Amino acid sequence: MAGKGGVGKSTVGATIGVAAANSGYDVLVVELEGYSSLGALLSTDSLGYEETVVTSPALTGNGRLRARQIVADSALNEYLDASIVGPVARALGSTGAVEIVATAAPGIRDLLALGKIRQIEQAATADLVIVDAPASGHALTFLAAPAAIASSTSSGPLREQADLAIEMMADDKRCQVLLVTVPEETPISETVETAFSLEDTVDMKLGPIVVNGLWPEIPGLAEALDQATDASTQSSVGEEQTSKKQARKRQTAQAAAKQHQLEAAAFRLQRQASQERQVRRLEVELPLPQIQLPFLFTTELSAEHLAELADHFTAAVSELSDQAGGS
Amino acid sequence: MPTPTSPSNVVDAIGTAEVILCLGSGGVGKTTTAAALAIALAGQGERVVVLTIDPARRLADALGQAGGLSNEPQLVGEGWRQPNAGESVPDTSGAVWATMLDPTETLTAIVESEVSDPATAKRILSNRLFTNLTTSLSGTNEYMATERLFQLVLDDRFDRVIVDTPPSRHAIDFLDSPGRLSRFVNHRLYRSVFAPKSGFLKTLSVGSQRLLGLLGRLVGSDLVDDVVSFFSDFDGLDEGFERRATTISDLLSSDRSAYVLITSPRSEPINEAQWILENLNQRSLDAHAIIVNRALPINVETGSSRARGDGPSSLGGEPSSKDPLAANFAQLSILADHQATLVKSLTGSFVTVLPEQDEPVTDLPGLAHLASTLTTSNKPS
Numbered sequence: 001m002a003g004k005g006g007v008g009k010s011t012v013g014a015t016i017g018v019a020a021a022n023s024g025y026d027v028l029v030v031e032l033e034g035y036s037s038l039g040a041l042l043s044t045d046s047l048g049y050e051e052t053v054v055t056s057p058a059l060t061g062n063g064r065l066r067a068r069q070i071v072a073d074s075a076l077n078e079y080l081d082a083s084i085v086g087p088v089a090r091a092l093g094s095t096g097a098v099e100i101v102a103t104a105a106p107g108i109r110d111l112l113a114l115g116k117i118r119q120i121e122q123a124a125t126a127d128l129v130i131v132d133a134p135a136s137g138h139a140l141t142f143l144a145a146p147a148a149i150a151s152s153t154s155s156g157p158l159r160e161q162a163d164l165a166i167e168m169m170a171d172d173k174r175c176q177v178l179l180v181t182v183p184e185e186t187p188i189s190e191t192v193e194t195a196f197s198l199e200d201t202v203d204m205k206l207g208p209i210v211v212n213g214l215w216p217e218i219p220g221l222a223e224a225l226d227q228a229t230d231a232s233t234q235s236s237v238g239e240e241q242t243s244k245k246q247a248r249k250r251q252t253a254q255a256a257a258k259q260h261q262l263e264a265a266a267f268r269l270q271r272q273a274s275q276e277r278q279v280r281r282l283e284v285e286l287p288l289p290q291i292q293l294p295f296l297f298t299t300e301l302s303a304e305h306l307a308e309l310a311d312h313f314t315a316a317v318s319e320l321s322d323q324a325g326g327s
Numbered sequence: 328m329p330t331p332t333s334p335s336n337v338v339d340a341i342g343t344a345e346v347i348l349c350l351g352s353g354g355v356g357k358t359t360t361a362a363a364l365a366i367a368l369a370g371q372g373e374r375v376v377v378l379t380i381d382p383a384r385r386l387a388d389a390l391g392q393a394g395g396l397s398n399e400p401q402l403v404g405e406g407w408r409q410p411n412a413g414e415s416v417p418d419t420s421g422a423v424w425a426t427m428l429d430p431t432e433t434l435t436a437i438v439e440s441e442v443s444d445p446a447t448a449k450r451i452l453s454n455r456l457f458t459n460l461t462t463s464l465s466g467t468n469e470y471m472a473t474e475r476l477f478q479l480v481l482d483d484r485f486d487r488v489i490v491d492t493p494p495s496r497h498a499i500d501f502l503d504s505p506g507r508l509s510r511f512v513n514h515r516l517y518r519s520v521f522a523p524k525s526g527f528l529k530t531l532s533v534g535s536q537r538l539l540g541l542l543g544r545l546v547g548s549d550l551v552d553d554v555v556s557f558f559s560d561f562d563g564l565d566e567g568f569e570r571r572a573t574t575i576s577d578l579l580s581s582d583r584s585a586y587v588l589i590t591s592p593r594s595e596p597i598n599e600a601q602w603i604l605e606n607l608n609q610r611s612l613d614a615h616a617i618i619v620n621r622a623l624p625i626n627v628e629t630g631s632s633r634a635r636g637d638g639p640s641s642l643g644g645e646p647s648s649k650d651p652l653a654a655n656f657a658q659l660s661i662l663a664d665h666q667a668t669l670v671k672s673l674t675g676s677f678v679t680v681l682p683e684q685d686e687p688v689t690d691l692p693g694l695a696h697l698a699s700t701l702t703t704s705n706k707p708s
Contacts, residue, residue: 006354006596037595153547185687186383218658221651228652260626261656267625268655274685297658299665300594 001132001210002139003180004190008212011301011309012180013132014041015293018056019310019317020128021063028126029054029067032113032133041301042067049074058307066126075112108158110145114165121168121175140194143169143177143202172205180210181282183275192285208289208320211279215272216294225265228258289323291316333677337587337701338367340616340677344585346480346578347489350501351589352599356620358382359688359697360589361491362390362425366407366691367698368487369421376400376424376485378475380468380493385689390425398429400479406691409699424485428493430471434460437474441567451560455553460508468493469504477575499606502579505572512558512565580612588614588676591621592666600673614676618701622670624682627660 001016003009010031017029031038031047039047042054047069054065121129133139146165153159169175177198181191195206282290293312296305334340341347341364349361358379365377379387379396387395390403403423435452442448451457460467472493479488492501543551578584586607590600600617607613670680681700688694 004354005352156544156547158547189384218651218655221655224651261652264625264656264659265652267623268659270685297661299661 001130001178001180002134002143002194003210004187007180007182007187009180010038010041010132012178012210012212012293013038013130014306015309015313016130016178017042017054017065017067018058018306019313020130021054021059021065022061022307022310023314024061024063025127026064026125027066027128027130028120029065030117030120030129030131031067031069032072032131038067038132041306056303056306058303058310060307070113070116072109072113075109075116079112079115107141107145107148110142111149111158111161111165113142114146114169115161118165118168140197140201143198143204147202166203170203176205176207178207178210180212182213183211183278183282185278188278188282188285191282195286195288206288208291209282209286211282211290211292213295214275214279214292215268217272218268221265222269225262225269228262228265289320291320334616336703337364337616337618337677337679338371341585341587342615344583344615345487346476346584347487347587348501348579348584349489349491349587349589350499350603350614351492352596355589355591355596357589358491359386359694360587360618360620361489362386363688363694363697364587364701365423365425365489366403366694367701368489369407369423370409370695370698370702372420373486374420374422374424374484375487375489376426376479376482377489377491378472378479379425379427379491380472382427382491383687383689385687387427389690389694391427396425396427398426398432398475400424400426400482400484404691407695407698409695426475426479428468428472428475430468431458433471433475433478436478437568441564447560450556454557454560455550456557460511467504467507469501470507472501473505473575473579474571477571477578480578499603502576502606502610502612505575505579506569507572509565509569509572512561512568580610585615586612588617590617590619590673592619592623592669592680594669597669597672604673604675617673617676617678619670619673619678619680621683622666622680623659623663625659625663627656627663 001009001013003012013029013031017027020027028051029038029042042056042065047067049069049071051066051068054067056065059065117129117131120126134142146162146169149158150162150166153162179191179195181187191209195209198204198206279290279292291313293309293316296308298305347364349357349364351357358381361377361379362382365375368375377390379390382390382396384395390396390401392401392404401424403425407423408419434457438448438451442451469492472490476488476490479485539551539555588600588603590596604614670678679701681697688697
């Protein structure tokens with residue numbers, strides 16, 4: 001999963017994890033950067049390098065959901081530790097060599113993180129591995145790392161790692177990229193850009209685009225706004241006939257409250273229309289299937305909300321596979 | 328409580344600081360706000376340059392000439408100038424320049440000015456470790472931004488420099504970044520392994536050579552050669568880098584610099600903002616102003632039962648569950664209430680709340696409009 005910061009990538013990761021586990025799969029969610037809110041969302045305090053079995057009330061099926069972290073530097077450390085011998089080397093291997101090597105050849109860090117993911121995939125302890133990749137710009141560099149290293153190294157252990165990663169990434173049965181976005185001008189533009197850059201630089205299949213945070217429609221809201229606008233113009237004439245001060249005051253408060261409701265309705269409709277425009281623009285500029293997730297009017301995302309989003313996700317996926325002929 | 332000396336708007340709150348650093352997490356409109364701030368100050372007759380890091384394309388197009396922005400400041404077109412109704416003669420002495428950080432170009436310029444021997448300069452600039460420094464050493468982008476900021480401060484064309492800090496895991500990294508390169512180069516372990524021992528022959532120790540042989544097998548010997556040659560060429564240069572790092576750090580922690588914290592009323596950006604505030608305070612610094620972007624433009628009496636949607640049903644309308652107007656109002660009120668609570672948690676600095684725009688600001692008149700909200704009195708309720 002890749003997407004710009006602030007689009008709810010971690011929420012979507014947790015959603016897909018719960019959706020897949022509730023459909024009976026054994027799922028592992030991997031957080032790459034160590035700063036995502038995945039752990040909090042899945043109600044496990046913080047994710048570590050070891051797997052944690054998630055026990056969220058959102059999980060209702062007979063599948064299983066686990067979560068863990070991959071720290072790129074740890075993967076590099078592991079690699080250097082396993083390869084370097086000798087006391088000086090050990091001293092450097094655990095502290096400084098990581099930074100030197102990673103700086104001189106930045107792709108190595110990313111490659112080893114991908115190598116670690118491949119290792120998890122090969123161990124086949126999970127049916128599905130969801131990786132919360134770095135934010136957009138970095139995601140491109142991240143995914144392009146194996147190819148970059150393969151082109152500059154002709155042999156050796158790194159080249160082997162690169163070839164194995166490329167093999168996994170190119171096989172759409174093993175690996176796909178899910179771009180996550182929100183229906184707003186800048187995120188949609190950047191999603192389209194990222195999709196095309198990915199196509200140009202990395203041999204990977206793009207899965208459906210996940211459009212997160214669509215404000216759901218309230219049936220009859222537009223009509224109610226129209227009617228109320230007409231009615232309030234009429235009633236303002238009638239108000240003139242009320243003579244009692246108290247009654248007028250109450251009516252003024254009521255009118256203000258009503259006015260706020262009308263403004264809120266107008267705002268909601270405007271927001272929905274603008275989101276709709278962005279979704280349509282995405283359809284035109286990036287002809288890929290979309291999975292839309294609703295915005296939830298809540299202050300904190302609870303397990304209940306996560307379950308609700310997961311249900312939406314599952315429904316959207318089955319709709320997509322119906323369209324694709326049940327494949 | 329407002330005191331007679333408390334500022335009434337963001338520009339007031341910044342005062343006369345010549346460097347204005349915009350801090351905040353990604354996706355809160357940091358670049359746009361930085362550009363608007365530049366326009367607000369230019370509107371008051373100042374010559375301002377805004378250093379952007381990664382502007383959205385349409386914003387870069389709006390600020391830059393054809394072809395977008397580059398490392399060299401470009402004078403921003405006149406589209407931001409507003410006819411000033413209050414004054415008979417509009418002040419046209421102000422101007423805005425915009426530039427986009429190019430880390431490689433910035434570092435190249437530094438090496439070229441620091442290294443007197445052209446052959447050494449050329450060798451450093453073509454070294455793979457060096458060329459990768461700007462893209463892969465964590466914190467280098469921040470570091471290059473501080474170097475670039477320093478160059479701009481010294482540039483006579485500008486009265487003020489506004490910096491849109493790079494997106495990073497934690498925006499505060501910016502403050503620690505000036506010494507990034509000299510810390511890297513001076514790391515005791517690297518020096519003991521990679522730097523040649525001083526003396527006539529300048530040879531590496533036997534232990535180092537064994538290690539380099541091993542590293543070479545793992546990551547390629549070309550790479551190791553580059554690393555060795557980098558440390559050898561950099562020998563003696565680090566003093567200059569260190570001295571400048573100290574100067575820049577001093578500038579950033581002096582009253583010549585002002586911090587503007589930009590956030591948005593959602594849990595994650597507000598948490599990040601709190602974290603930044605704490606870290607500023609630990610350094611005896613403070614945010615001069617906090618700008619909360621993208622607030623829900625909904626009029627609710629926060630915390631009241633009416634805001635929860637119970638009220639409207641007593642107005643003689645349908646029960647809220649059946650009344651779409653009330654249902655919508657109740658939903659938006661939950662959000663607006665939450666946002667208000669989040670905003671209230673930001674204390675100790677001047678806070679201004681800006682309503683969410685339907686479309687992003689992508690042209691100069693749009694920026695000018697945003698700028699006007701930064702100069703008019705705007706206090707949260």
